[in-house]
Amino acid sequence: MGPKTYSWPVATFDPLILKQPRWILAIVVGVVITLAFVRLGFWQLDRLDERRVANTTSEARMSEPGRPREGVLGEHGQEVNEMLHRATSVEGAFRTADEFFSPGRVVSDRQGTLVATPLDLADGTVLIVVRGIVPPGTPGPPAAGFEPPSGSVALVGRIDDGEKPIPIGEHVPEDGHLASLSRVDLAYIDRWIEGDVLPITLILEEQTPPDPGGVPLRIPREELTEGSHLGYAIQWFSFAIIVAVGVAVLVYRAGTRAGPTEAFPDGASRL
Known part of the structure; x- marks a missing residue:
């Protein structure tokens, strides 16, 4: 009696399936989705590079010694983006009657109301000073x-460009104030506000003379981070791999279909 044998079907791939419309469509859709995910991944990497450049620029500006506002404006004119985060000093008089609130703010884990007060400058312009929160x-x-x-x-403070308006618009004051x-x-x-309001704000850091009463909690300097762009990029590239491999x-x-069987003697390895 001869050695005992075992048989396994041999799997073969039929390339004709690639000509079937439904699988052509599946492959095309898979390629399009994969390329879209890859593009989104590189887009996030581009955003990461932009954030790093912006952080480097901001760090350099914040490390500069403060200069009078006239010097900053003289160098950069009305180019607000070139003035952002730079330290500057100004002199003027607070227009307390036109002070306004922005409630519901959180600074250093403390909730409060933001206080902004117009400052009349010698040249007749008006600078909005963010004094802090109360x-x-x-x-x-x-x-x-x-x-x-x-x-x-x-x-003395740092230059900012204010905030973007809310989509629904602000409430119109009934009394005009x-x-x-x-x-x-x-x-x-x-x-x-009466007068020519400058397109920048001053985030207050130092003041002479000091407030006669309580001092609002100052707004700390923004913590510069790279955000979540790298994590999002990895996520999009992972999605691209999953779709490509899945398709x-x-x-x-x-x-793949089963083909003719092959016989192997007992104890032999099928490679």
């Missing part, structure tokens, strides 16, 4: 117990 429920504006000094003041805003939208503020496996399984 506790929720503080009467005003002007913020009771946190009034700025009267007369001339010298301020701006008292509360959702965002520090300079274009909107300019409609209600390939489906096509292979659909086109």
